Amino acid sequence: MAIPVETFFLAPDAEGTLQAQIRQMIAQGILSGRFRKGEKLPSSRRLAAHLGVSRITVTLALTELQASDYLESRDRSGYYVSENAPEPPAFADPAPRRETVDWARALGRRYSDGDTPEKPLDWARYPYPFIYGQTDPQLFDHANWRQCALRALGARDFHALSADHYDRDDPSLVEFIARHILPRRGILAQPSEILITMGAQNALWLAAQVLLTQRRTAVIENPCYHALRDILTQSRCHLHAIDVDRDGLPPEALPRHADVIFTTPSHQSPTNATMPLDRRRALLARAADREALIVEDDYEFEMAFLHPPLPALKSLDTEGRVIYVGSFSKSVFPGLRLGYLVGSKPFIREARALRASVLRHPPGLMQRTAAYFLSLGHYDSLIRRTARVFAGRREVMEAALAAHGLDIAGRGAFGGSSIWMQAPDDVDTTTLDTRLRAQGVLIEPGAPFFHGPDRPRNFYRLAYSSIPSGRIVEGIARLARELDSGPGHGADRPC
Amino acid sequence: MAIPVETFFLAPDAEGTLQAQIRQMIAQGILSGRFRKGEKLPSSRRLAAHLGVSRITVTLALTELQASDYLESRDRSGYYVSENAPEPPAFADPAPRRETVDWARALGRRYSDGDTPEKPLDWARYPYPFIYGQTDPQLFDHANWRQCALRALGARDFHALSADHYDRDDPSLVEFIARHILPRRGILAQPSEILITMGAQNALWLAAQVLLTQRRTAVIENPCYHALRDILTQSRCHLHAIDVDRDGLPPEALPRHADVIFTTPSHQSPTNATMPLDRRRALLARAADREALIVEDDYEFEMAFLHPPLPALKSLDTEGRVIYVGSFSKSVFPGLRLGYLVGSKPFIREARALRASVLRHPPGLMQRTAAYFLSLGHYDSLIRRTARVFAGRREVMEAALAAHGLDIAGRGAFGGSSIWMQAPDDVDTTTLDTRLRAQGVLIEPGAPFFHGPDRPRNFYRLAYSSIPSGRIVEGIARLARELDSGPGHGADRPC
Incomplete structure (x- = not known):
């Protein structure tokens, strides 16, 4: 890739000769990771015109950068960032500013302390994702x-x-x-x-x-x-x-x-x-x-x-x-x-x-x-296909839940894509969620849905919108096993 | 187009026999313009299953609708909205509700009384659009x-x-x-x-x-x-x-x-x-x-x-x-x-x-x-191409403005896409804009940019981002003519 000439900039209050400023600007671009190995620099003519300096100044700067292995020249096609250029730190902080703004005071209002929980972005890597509200790429047209x-x-x-x-x-x-x-x-x-x-x-x-x-x-x-x-x-x-x-x-x-x-x-x-x-x-x-x-x-x-x-x-x-x-x-x-x-x-x-x-x-x-x-008409076909698949998954899920005697708190008379579940009173489903993730199972803890200080902690949601039918039985089995072995239910309780 | 079966709905508190309800529902769909001439209805079997009624009830309703010319049947392929069906009013108000909500009270806050003016959506139809901030389809890649x-x-x-x-x-x-x-x-x-x-x-x-x-x-x-x-x-x-x-x-x-x-x-x-x-x-x-x-x-x-x-x-x-x-x-x-x-x-x-x-x-x-x-790299090419074209248009525009002696209030040292203009003190550019539209010229009146009760009314903006170079001279000529003939400057002043 060629580095666009517009990316080059001489700081208006930089010190040193123009030639030194150009050298420094390019070296900093490489060291900060902005210019990468193998990328092509603009021609000295274009760079000189853009920066408003003489071409010889640019040429001298580029030659020096070549001598110090930041750049390499390839015959007739100009300068490239050298394969031997100094390694940039992995997109490191550019020269840390001394931030003097008092943000605690400067922020007029805060929005980052809401109730909405983080969901794992990599949910698709879990084999048993009973996650809600995500697309099933298999179903989408x-x-x-x-x-x-x-x-x-x-x-x-x-x-x-x-x-x-x-x-x-x-x-x-x-x-x-x-x-x-x-x-x-x-x-x-x-x-x-x-x-x-x-x-x-x-x-x-x-x-x-x-x-x-x-x-x-x-x-x-x-x-x-x-x-x-x-x-x-x-x-x-x-x-x-x-x-x-x-x-x-x-x-x-x-x-x-x-x-x-x-x-x-x-x-x-x-x-x-x-x-x-x-x-x-x-x-x-x-x-x-x-x-x-x-x-x-x-x-x-x-x-x-x-x-x-x-x-x-x-x-x-x-x-x-x-x-x-x-x-x-x-x-x-x-x-x-x-x-x-x-x-x-x-x-x-x-x-x-x-x-x-x-x-x-x-x-x-x-x-x-x-x-x-x-x-x-693609929307209607998609809905019908999805509904058919969801109906099948739901049947499998209800059978599995019944087989393990897990308590359903709400299932929806018309369909939907999830079942609202109730664990025994002493189970904290947030902890349960953490333990289940280690076994490849994703559930959604219920506490964030409740209002006020005394939120029930034993509810959770199981969606069947993103998990294939064939994995539901094993996923529910793992869930049931974890519930059995959890606090209040097993011999090996963690506390 | 086939009308999806999901569109059909029996109101839970409808009166009359099921057959009459079905007839009424379909007739209303046609009269309200929702079902259009030539559109195909679902089969009586699907419609019956969807509505949860017997197939014979549906068939009887459809036959009656055919008799009254709402529907026509085409051999083997089912029922269609008839070409002779009663004309719906042009997307008329569905049976006007008696809105009892007092919106003056119900609205917690109002947002619709801002300063941002409406711009003409059909600006591309004007031959001389000195309009700001729109794309030029000729330039975009x-x-x-x-x-x-x-x-x-x-x-x-x-x-x-x-x-x-x-x-x-x-x-x-x-x-x-x-x-x-x-x-x-x-x-x-x-x-x-x-x-x-x-x-x-x-x-x-x-x-x-x-x-x-x-x-x-x-x-x-x-x-x-x-x-x-x-x-x-x-x-x-x-x-x-x-x-x-x-x-x-x-x-x-x-x-x-x-x-x-x-x-x-x-x-x-x-x-x-x-x-x-x-x-x-x-x-x-x-x-x-x-x-x-x-x-x-x-x-x-x-x-x-x-x-x-x-x-x-x-x-x-x-x-x-x-x-x-x-x-x-x-x-x-x-x-x-x-x-x-x-x-x-x-x-x-x-x-x-x-x-x-x-x-x-x-x-x-x-x-x-x-x-x-x-x-x-398409972005960089686009910017360069656009800048080149804008530079050309700007040159033409500045020459035309100078030729007519129009006052430039701000032109931007580096470029841009518009020139800020000042008309004589007694000109209201909102009125000027209205008069110019009749001549195919679009300008942007300056008053909405100003703060407070005493807004100067004689400024306006002329952009060259959407007008081809070849039209600028004539557009500026029309503007100059209108300024000359306007209040305070011509013999034929309107008041």
Whole structure:
């Protein structure tokens, strides 16, 4: 690779002769690892023109660097970083600055102390990854996705996609959502009631910023999606957590004062509870009574392979009270970062303005590619194929769990991609997770989902979205063995 | 196109017989425009299984819909929406809800009343678009961009890109920025001091959220980038605007108390002023004196075709006081939505956590495609080609402006893509813009860049980034003519 001439720079306050400055600049580039062995330098003519010095000065500097083995010249083609050049330290700190800024004081707000746990990025290396929310590369229709991207990258679309869209979305994606996705949930919406977001996370974040203030109260489910709790904590509203039961959020437990209720009625996160129709109606009535809004996170509704799902809460809403959050992260792939908000126009207008201020718009290429993938039917095929495979895996998993007598805390009436599990009371599933990793098994500890200081530590989530059917039995067996041998259950307890 | 079976839904509280409900559901789908003429319905067998009703019920409903001309059957291949079906209204409002939510009360915060003006999305239809910040499709290297995207879409990269990255960036993109982009600005940074953002806008937004509170003071340049002012207004910090002069922000005008200074030293936005080295040092010293941080927006540094640019303010910073904002929106294309923040680790840690909460991460595909485009040298070729063309256009533009005696208020010592113009005092350039549009000329009125109630109305920006050289002379001629005939200058003044 050739090193671009623009990379070369003489510090305006450097000392020494020009020739020495050039030598030093190139040697430092090599020592800092920026210029690598075998890379070609610009010609002395170009370098001289770029730096605004005479060519002879550059030539003399290069010759000296050659003499000291930083550079080597190859006949007629110029100078290269020498194979014998001094070794750079492995991308070492460039001359450490004396940082005098007092960051404890300078930071206006902190965001890094949230509840959302780190998940292992190398999960695919574990043989038994009961990890949630990741793609199974075996299931994804990569060939057709690539075709759709190619089409979106074509000259015809390119102009539209490369432009600055300010605050607008891809009309073909919005139309497909309005015509073909939302009706599956019983929702009829206008394009102006839909906003494309960077995934469900971004949709929840936007809703929280538009609807909440420090004086307002948000109701959340307990347990709930930890990233949602981080979002609400950051918004500094009052948080009121309500314990869910087997039917999800109990409406009668709503506090007298509530401004926004965040709920996952189709498929409670993480317990998988499905809220019955009567309770949905009761929730809407109680929300109306309090003049509260409801943000409905309808994640994973596509994975209803056991029964057709109940229509969304939003479909029962005649007052504009429900704001609906949908996502393609689970049904297509998480790295796509595309989701959507559906709500009344005054709400969508503010969410759109905020989105424009924060990031303008999700990249046009991703939106158009998704629009092609959806409208050409690949999305429906993918969902059907995935649902079929998940149904099979779930059967294997339920049988294995039953065989080992492991307690299921919530399984989801319609399907889904995970089972919510309860270990004996004295088991800390965070410790269990650590011990299991050593045996190639990944589970998701439940504590981060719970609110407040006294979090139950014996719940965990087992997903079957990323583990092949054939590995489930052995994975569950290892889990059962570890539970048996753990604190309170085995002879060889560690403490 | 076939209508997916999942789109069909019986409302749980619908009245009438099942057969009537099915009829009504399909008819409504057609009347609302969701099902379109010629689209194929699922087979009666699939529809029956999906709805959980008997096949004969479905068949009877479909037969009746055929009789009433909603559907037509084609031999052996099933039912289609009839070509004679009743016309849907043009995506009309679905049965208007009686919205009872009081949105004036329900919205916690408003974001839609910012200063950022709407720009015409159809600017490419204007023959004389002196519009700023849009791509010129003639200049962009579409073929190589597509190649890079194809490579990023390959099976090998796909797994990495489809995964949920939580809060991480593409390492190859970060490394290229550290090794090859930042050194051009005299900046040496570690990968851990770099955060990829959704463009410069997102970078400025993140910096504002991390560094400012309602009790802190942000200093901005006057005039400045209007979207930055929107971001700061939303953050509700105190705003202190300082008038820039021919050398940009004058450090001696800094208020005694300042927490964060937002500045564009290389290329003041929108006046194009370049801050001299002495003033940069003075600014750093005064910021240190006040323990203030500086956010340096180094937009458009690549377009330095007249002289090599001065090194960035960040390169003079030995204390960690400067946070640097870079972007590929101007140098690649705006729809890419990729930029970066460079700063001390404590700052980057908080900005990364906030980004994760707001949107997780910029899509992997965009990051990897950009990494290939940069590392294969296409970026450098693109910049050189663009700079050459811009240099030519600028020459034509300056000659045309001189020929008509139009006043240049700021032209940028190093290059850039626009010229900051001053019309006579009594000209309102917003009105001028409206009048010019009728003649196919697009200019950018200057008022939205200014702060406070008494905004000068006679400035405007003329960019040469999207107008071909051959059209500049005529475009400037029309502008000059309109200025001559406008209020205060012609016989035929409108009032």
